[in-house]
Amino acid sequence: MRLGRIAVWRHLISLIACAAAVLGAFLPQSAIAGPRMQRLTLVVPAAAGGxxxxxxxxxxxxxxxxxLVGQVSIVRYPGAGGLIGLSQFVSRHRGEDDVLLIGGLVMLGxxxxxxAAVxxxxxxxxxxxxxxxxxxxxxxxxPIRTVADLKVALKRDPAALRWLGGALGGPDQGLVWxxxxQLRIPLDEVTYFGRAGGVGSAIR
Known part of the structure; x- marks a missing residue:
């Protein structure tokens, strides 16, 4: 497990390094050699570890x-599927060009x-x-072994299946919906339990 996490971590760093190189073209050029930006703050609307x-x-x-940046700081405002962090970002950092917000579909949902007002x-x-x-x-x-089995079970009795996944309104629940x-099942008949950092799963 640890080796797997290290591999994922290195892959993520490599992926973002490529994106950082592209983003670097848009950062202001420094008059002297060195970082194009001295400081950058990344706002994370969630707890550490996610x-x-x-x-x-x-x-x-x-x-x-x-x-590309001399020093990058990370601040965290966890809670409410990212909405607390989003609100703090908008209210505290409006107009600041050295602050970026990290977010995703969970926040949208x-x-x-x-x-939300923000x-x-x-x-x-x-x-x-x-x-x-x-x-x-x-x-x-x-007893569900295939997607075909899942379709049969859902059509027969949607309420008999319990879905467990990430935060309410996130991509996991979006997938369930x-x-x-697609199967023409009313959404109010689908039982979904959201947990931060969860993986979408159907449980008999």
Whole structure:
């Protein structure tokens, strides 16, 4: 497991290093040799250890290693699917050109779900750095072994299946809703439990 995490960490740093090199073309050129920016603050709207935090850490490593930024700081405002951090970013750092917010689909979904006053419409997108695959998994003793089995079970009794995944309003729940919509199943008949950092799964 540790070796796997190291491999993922190195891959993420490499990916963001490439993005950092591209972004570097848009950073102001320094009159002297050295970093193009002296300081940069990355705002993470989540607790330490999550995907957004790991992305920020990888960005810090890549930007400093490539000499694009002298010092990168990370601040965290966890809670409410990223909405607390989004609100803090907009209210505290409006107009500051040395502060970036890390975010994603969970934040978008949370804003829609909670009818938030501050949304992603209040910020300016800069770059997409990462993406992710959606995954469906069941327990080893589950009678559901294939997607076809899942469709049959959902059509027969949607409420008999419990879905466990990431935060409410995030991409995991979005995947579940897409599956239900494709099968013409009312969303209020789908039971979904959201947990921060979870993986989408159907459980009998």
């Amino acid at each position: 995907g957004w935090d790991l992305t920020a850490k990888a960005m810090k490593t890549a930007l400093e290693r490539e000499g 949370a804003a829609v779900r909670d009818e 949304t992603l419409r209040d910020v300016t997108p800069i770059a997409r750095l990462t993406g992710e695959w959606s995954l469906l998994a069941v327990r080893q003793d589950s 897409q599956i239900a919509e």
